[in-house]
């Protein structure tokens with residue numbers, strides 16, 4: 231039921247991990263060819279680390295440390311591949327499940343954890359050079375598609391693209407899910423992007439479900455074709471093939487940067503876990519579908535490829551260890567997080583002084599003081 | 609007489625089931641309300657029972673959910689839309705405020721618009737952003753809409769059915785923090801019309817006014833005040849637009865003191881409107897200014913600060929002390 235018609239899609243690695251480009255992949259192969267063995271291993275490492283991180287976050291949620299978690303398990307191929315397909319000076323607008331992308335752009339994963347621990351609403355600033363233009367998560371479905379488009383319009387108005395200098399020209403990539411494609415904001419973003427010929431890529435992670443609703447409810451034709459009528463060409467890629475995801479994103483971002491207008495990518499992938507820690511997927515999807523997708527796992531596929539290329543056990547063991555260390559460090563620092571100062575309430579809504587903030591913060595301070603030393607607020 | 613003890617989620621579920629059974633023009637529509645039964649399980653089992661033509665798992669678009677509900681109502685259906693969380697109603701803002709609210713007046717008052725929009729609202733659930741808002745004021749400000757909000761399972765059971773029977777659009781604000789506590793529901797008889805307020809506790813010194821989840825906070829405050837020798841009356845608004853001022857004004861004329869409490873921010877809020885109306889209509893009975901207890905005028909904060917942001921019994925009692933100090 232959830233299975234949606236797919237057409238020959240861009241794939242470089244077969245399900246068994248063998249290098250076997252499909253016909254649709256031909257124009258993207260040169261981008262794969264530029265990757266080195268070190269790049270392959272970096273992709274592998276990042277996928278394993280983020281999966282381990284995700285598992286740790288689920289543990290932390292179950293142990294009452296986080297209010298909610300949004301698992302990324304299964305979508306590492308689409309995320310890691312596309313993350314490296316964008317240049318570090320490009321702008322990235324994620325939805326809320328793009329943990330691998332956040333990590334690769336340089337976000338401290340504990341800053342991400344804070345949002346799900348109830349300590350922030352995002353809180354990082356894309357202007358921080360260490361974050362490489364990573365924008366905050368957007369929880370309202372589809373809204374960020376318009377922000378990304380506006381940002382890309384700004385790049386165009388500034389003339390910061392199509393100069394022929396690939397290292398300076400800028401582009402934008404925006405992520406959203408299959409469900410999000412139904413939102414008016416997303417269609418309107420397509421209209422504006424096409425109208426202004428923005429340097430931008432729309433990256434749809436089609437994980438086949440919007441909570442309990444299968445993609446077939448959102449779309450009767452494959453989503454990569456959604457942009458056609460708007461004038462935005464689409465490419466369907468096997469999102470569980472990290473190389474294909476990389477190559478397609480890298481080429482289309484290059485194209486966007488060099489002035490060929492917006493493009494759309496539909497990455498076929500699957501959310502292996504629950505929608506969020508509050509969700510029970512057994513209520514709406516069946517085990518055989520899950521098994522089918524577990525067999526297409528992006529990590530085991532790349533592992534098979536790497537082993538075939540001669541990667542040693544020691545490499546895989548090293549990565550496992552590194553992932554465990556990474557998760558342990560996140561756990562340790564999560565447990566060390568402290569609460570928030572209530573006065574912060576009034577310091578964050580405006581950049582400039584505001585009389586109501588002043589009045590209400592004064593009121594709260596007095597109110598707190600009225601409880602005396604031991605009756606104060608937490 | 610059949611009385612059953614159940615939580616509000618089950619009461620609304622039972623009310624929806626009764627409405628679906630009674631009138632085959634009643635439809636439920638929303639995201640994840642069918643197979644999953646809604647993220648809060650309010651619609652659990654209803655798709656199985658009534659079929660996917662009556663309980664629609666819609667595509668993910670709030671504007672379209674409300675916009676198509678308007679068309680369905682024109683066709684004689686009685687759609688009941690679910691907005692998954694308070695903060696996700698805004699994509700439908702135009703359809704609700706410019707279209708749904710005005711459709712009847714644009715048809716010279718002749719065209720009914722029997723659309724219900726269910727909105728799980730409010731805080732106390734420790735959720736991430738956009739999941740804890742009390743945004744009733746935007747809609748109470750819009751003429752053409754009716755707004756109600758039950759505070760307990762019995763009211764929820766009857767009010768959802770009455771809202772569905774209304775010929776005018778009704779926004780139905782469900783206090784999600786009160787979804788799970790159980791209460792007695794009299795399934796045989798209802799004692800009060802949809803747009804009436806109710807005295808939830810009688811008292812003589814101060815009148816506390818609120819709706820939805822705030823009612824239980826007010827009752828808790830009243831209990832504590834009682835121990836300290838203050839007799840508090842609590843009014844459960846039930847209807848937010850129109851507000852049933854009769855019981856409120858009667859109460860204030862008796863006590864001479866009023867506190868209006870809400871989770872929503874204070875600026876231009878429903879509580880502000882009620883405070884102003886009390887002042888206008890019961891001025892000579894007042895012994896003190898009407899005091900509002902609200903969320904602060906900031907975006908709903910990260911969950912770790914929600915207990916600071918949301919008015920609790922202590923904040924209400926602080927206001928009670930203030931009105932008693934005059």
Ligand SMILES: Cc1ncc(C[n+]2csc(CCOP(=O)(O)OP(=O)(O)O)c2C)c(N)n1
Pocket residue numbers: 327369370371406407408409410411437439440441501505639668670692696699
């Ligand atoms: C405007 C809006 N409506 C509803 C929701 C509740 N909601 C959160 S995630 C989700 C499903 C999103 O599905 P999809 O776009 O496919 O992304 P995925 O979660 O599968 O990554 C819904 C309905 C929301 N966050 N925003």
Ligand SMILES: [Mg+2]
Pocket residue numbers: 407408409435436437438439440441
């Ligand atoms: Mg999805």
